[in-house]
Amino acid sequence: MGWIIFRKETPPGSTDIRDLKNNKLVMFQHRHYFKIFPWLAFVLPVVIPGYFWGDWAGGVYYATLIRLTVVHHSIFCINSLAHWLGEAPFDDKHTPRNHLFTAVVTMGEGYHNFHHQFPVDYRNAIKWYQYDPTKWFIRASELLGLSTNLQTFPENEIKKGTLTMSLKKLRAEQDSIKWPLDSADLPVVDWDTFQKESETTPLILINGYIHDISGFEQKHPGGRTILTRHVGKDASSAFSGGVYGHSNAAHNLLAMMRVGILDGGVEHVKYVTPAERLRIVEQLKKDDVDPWSPITAK
Structure with a gap:
């Protein structure tokens, strides 16, 4: 019944994952996942603090149960809070949002609006002061020679997204202002x-x-x-x-x-x-579908 409820009518498109299939470590984890995860998720987090420090209870509650609970809820926040809390500075066609709180609990993924709009980019946040430890880790790996070919979206296209959203906000404010008669x-x-x-x-x-x-x-x-x-x-x-x-x-x-x-x-x-x-006006054609395309100014 659960499969029927959540099954999509349209099957997902194919994705080229040849690079992952050629990675021996990734494929080893894929083949032996159900053999590996009980040891890494439950056994070792309990045994290490229990054997070396005698803290078996700490290993069970803190290193295992609480850790897994926090990690899983952090992951769930990507598809909940990150689609509800914050603003959409790049595009509002869909629901992803950017917010510092969500970024903190999701290791940077809280800048979700950027991720959805520019998925090829290895970053979630593009400002130096925005919290995105995942981006910092990947960049550090590149400096150490552990990561290569980091992809970024063209800066010019990112600016188009921010400009479009700024104009839409200005248009909403403009519509609330009374203007002289034509x-x-x-x-x-x-x-x-x-x-x-x-x-x-x-x-x-x-x-x-x-x-x-x-x-x-x-x-x-x-x-x-x-x-x-x-x-x-x-x-x-x-x-x-x-x-x-x-x-x-x-x-x-x-x-x-x-x-x-x-x-x-x-x-x-x-x-x-x-x-x-400087008033924003719409130049519409009969065959225009998007009422915001294009935007010009008098």
Whole structure:
């Protein structure tokens, strides 16, 4: 029954293990596994401390039972904690995660997101400060001539993974921000209508856009007067440096006050705020399957 429950519908693909089959030590262990493991796992850990130090109980409980329990639970954590705890800095298509705690209890395998994304790489962690004793052991073996042909994934492709995940996080944050209305969603107003509406609503024309500054007059750093004297007028020159070189934040805030476009001022409507220049947008085709492919910026 257990085999039926856990059996996969699709059989696993073949793997080239000729190098392992040509290794005499590995094949010796493979052939005699059931003869070797009782001695190494149970007998020797009990006999050595018992015979040399008289600590038979310590050999049973610490060197054998507790050791095996810790080791097996550490292995199990690779397919449990390492797929639940932490973050996915390289790819989130599947569930593996990176976390220091999991790395500590799994001898470095806790940087599991990297392992799944770049399985050919002998490392689990690529930063010098990340805990990965397995990587350090393999590297030391290479320095001693015991290991050769260590494989690493191209650095350029690793950077693509981290950049993609960074952009996805930024996109999620971007979607939580309110942006100015697109030009296509704004009404086109002629000059006379703009003038008439300005008599009851404080409207200012800047860069072809009509802005409603209601409620902002008292908050303006330059004072209320400098704003009110431009109501119903074109203040593009004053805003763009004639009076004061406004900051990027001022340009971004002003765009949120857009309520219309002046008829005949279409040539100015191409103006893009500093924040929108870096805004992440999707370029999708009808046959695109992945909604995140590709990502560009305005």
